Amino acid sequence: MQDQFQRNIDYLRISVTDRCNLRCKYCMPSEGVAWMPHEAILTFEEILRLMRLSTQLGFRRFRITGGEPLVRKEILSFLEESAKLPGVEDLMITTNGLLLPEMAFDLKAAGVQRVNISLDTMNPERFHEITRGGDVSTVIKGVFRSLEVGLNPVKINVVVVRGFNTDELPSFLSLAKQYPLHVRFIELMPIGISSEHRDEFVPIQEMKELLGLKEYVPTQDILGGGPAEYVQPSGYKGSIGFISAMSRHFCNTCNRVRLTSDGKLRPCLHSKHEVNLRDALRNGSSDEAIKDLFSQAVWHKPAEHHMNEEALQGLRVMSQIGG
DSSP, rough: OOTTOBBBBEEEEEEEESSSSSOOTSOOTTOOOOOOOGGGOOOOOHHHHHHHHHHHHTTTTEESSOOGGGGGTTHHHHHHHHHHHHTOEEEEEOSSSSSSSHHHHHHHHHOOOEEEEEOOOOHHHHHHHHTOOOOOOHHHHHHHHHHHTTOEEEOOOOOBBTTTGGGGGHHHHHHHHSEEEEOOOOOOOOOOGGGGGGGOOHHHHHHHHHHHOOOOOEOSSOOOSSSSSSEEOTTTEEEEEEEEETTTTTTTGOOOOOOOOEEESSSSSSOOOOEEHHHHHHOOOOOHHHHHHHHHHHHHHSSSTTTTTBBBBBOOOHHHHHH
């Protein structure tokens, strides 16, 4: 379906939980956040109904997020049912990777086609610091386990933060050279806790200079349909991607909306505007009425975000929005 700016919206990011097994510094405050009560979270049956209705409106690509989606009970059964829905052409998951060593095979068997793994540092001490206790060796095991079971592509999401991990960019580059991994470097976005760290922002152009990428060929054959610009240096088994949410808007090609774990449809990550689908689901609304709410949300998708001018601060942190 199209929004008022003639963008084709066919990608739905679905947060299945606000809970996480890490406490990353740029995602939530040191005191943590109060988890939503279970009754506030959409049931898997409710999410499946919304997915089914969205496919009737032209949605084809679905990314499952959190929080950390793999901590939710019965997630594998839900994914298996999701993959069977008519119209679901691409089922993907974004994870911090801690549970992938034991779950990657089952994810593939359930119908998940590919996985994005958040990994901002491969340094054990730094990882422990920024995640407030995480073990990076487990995540790295999850990366290679994902490759072994045939999830494809396997993408590594690296949020680049000045003074924290800029010196590690060449190490991530080596990963893409040696293995069929697709490493994406992402600009820090001022959302929630991250809004306090604007001075740590590193633009894409500076990242490219730090990487020393002089000779490469652009590539368009990486599955995704997202905003990343990919390059594949000669001799690399994988690729390098850049997501420039701040220094170069890609809003004019944005093809997605987001469903929070408590059933709010957000047309834009940076906007506070939400459409309440949970209440519609639970008050007996018809399929047509719910599809109308989808259409309203898509139609009101803004032309672009305004993160360069203002930070998004409010009731939700990133783990509650779904990223």
